[in-house]
Amino acid sequence: MLVNNFLLLGAVLFCIGVYGVIARKNAVLVLMSVELILNSVNLNLLAFSVMHGNVDGNTFALYIIAVAAAEVGVGLAMVLLVYRNRKSISLDELSEMKG
Amino acid sequence: MLAADVQVAQNIGFGLIAAFMIAGALKVVTSKNVVHAALSLVLVMSGAAAQYLLLSAEFVAVTQVLVYVGAVMVLFLFGVMLTRAKLGREGDLNNAGYKIGIPIALLMLGVMSWVLIDGWEDTKLPQGTSSIPIKPVSDSIFTDYLLPFEALSFVLLAAVIGAIVLARKD
Numbered sequence: 001m002l003v004n005n006f007l008l009l010g011a012v013l014f015c016i017g018v019y020g021v022i023a024r025k026n027a028v029l030v031l032m033s034v035e036l037i038l039n040s041v042n043l044n045l046l047a048f049s050v051m052h053g054n055v056d057g058n059t060f061a062l063y064i065i066a067v068a069a070a071e072v073g074v075g076l077a078m079v080l081l082v083y084r085n086r087k088s089i090s091l092d093e094l095s096e097m098k099g
Numbered sequence: 100m101l102a103a104d105v106q107v108a109q110n111i112g113f114g115l116i117a118a119f120m121i122a123g124a125l126k127v128v129t130s131k132n133v134v135h136a137a138l139s140l141v142l143v144m145s146g147a148a149a150q151y152l153l154l155s156a157e158f159v160a161v162t163q164v165l166v167y168v169g170a171v172m173v174l175f176l177f178g179v180m181l182t183r184a185k186l187g188r189e190g191d192l193n194n195a196g197y198k199i200g201i202p203i204a205l206l207m208l209g210v211m212s213w214v215l216i217d218g219w220e221d222t223k224l225p226q227g228t229s230s231i232p233i234k235p236v237s238d239s240i241f242t243d244y245l246l247p248f249e250a251l252s253f254v255l256l257a258a259v260i261g262a263i264v265l266a267r268k269d
Contacts, residue, residue, distance in 0.1 A: 001109050001224045004215055006154065009117045011211040013124055013143070015204040020128035022200035026192045028133060028178050032140050035171065036124055039147045042163075046154045050224050055235045059244050061151075061159045062236075065166050066251055070258035072171050076178040077265035083182045084268075092194060 006047035013040035027079045027089040031072060038068045106226065113153055120146035131188045137175045144168050155230045 013036055020033025042061045049057025083089050123142035130136040144167040151160035240248055 001106055001113065001153070002219075003222045003224050004219050005110075005113055005117075006150065007215045007219065008212055009120070009150070011208060011215060012121055015208040015211070016121070016124040016128055018207060019200040019204035022203060023128065023193050023197035025194045025197075026133065028175065028182065029127075029136055029192060031178075032127055032136060032175065035140065035167070036127060036143065039143065039167075042159070043147060043150060046151055046156045046159060047224070049156065049231075050154050051222070053225065055231060055239050056243075058156050058159055058231060058236045059239045061156070062162060062240070063244075063247060063251055065159070065162055066255060069166050069171055070255050072174050073262045074258050074265070076174055077262040079178060080181055080266045089182050090191070 003047055003051045006043055010040040010043040010047070013037075013043070025090050025092055027082065027091055028076070030091065031075045031079070034075075035068060035072070038064060038071075109153060113150070116146045116149045116153075120150075131190070131192060133179050133189065133192070134176070137172065137179060140175070141168055141172055144172070154224075157230050158233050158236060 017033045017036030017040065020036065021030055024030050024033060042064055045057040045061045045064070047057075049055065049061075079089055082094065086093065120143050123139040123146065126139035127136045127143065130139065144163065148160045148163040148168070151157075151163060
């Protein structure tokens, strides 16, 4: 197996996730795209961990999984709050902070 | 560059799983149905767990299945339910100028693949590595990376409390 197999797969997933963050209006779908990005980072960390024969990559992949879980929890709570106040989770309607 | 050495079975497995993952990821960002997007995300997460197994990181694969496929997906489906997404196709999930994302993503992909192919032309992963034992991983968590671990515990605590404070109705 080439290390580039995994790195390129990670790059493809990352770019798809970036496209999702740019293109999506629904807040839940934006959070899903962020999860895609985090997964691609994990793939890279584990590939390098195997390549260098070092377990630090595994450790950080575990940390990233935990941080992603926390991020989804808080993110969805915020989405719920926005929905409760405005009856909509379209991100382009949240423009109060526009200068 | 596929099947570059004798590990044919691994390469075929990698290719199949990678194809499923990319198809699922594309479905996540293009689907007109929020629930279908969430279910495609399950496909991507499970595929990622399988890739971690190919990378001989068994503990991370199991954690991925437990946390992502188990917990995070349930959270997402609850989020879809509580924000009363329509069951079925929904017209306005994309921004007005969403097409600008396509050239940006393709440009990023081009630059990243160029750098990766240029940098690790055909570096092979070490062959015949058995699975990474869990003992060095736990040793590394509780010795070298103890401070990030404690910070992470604090982040999780803050996230739990923050989510409750944000989402409760009073």
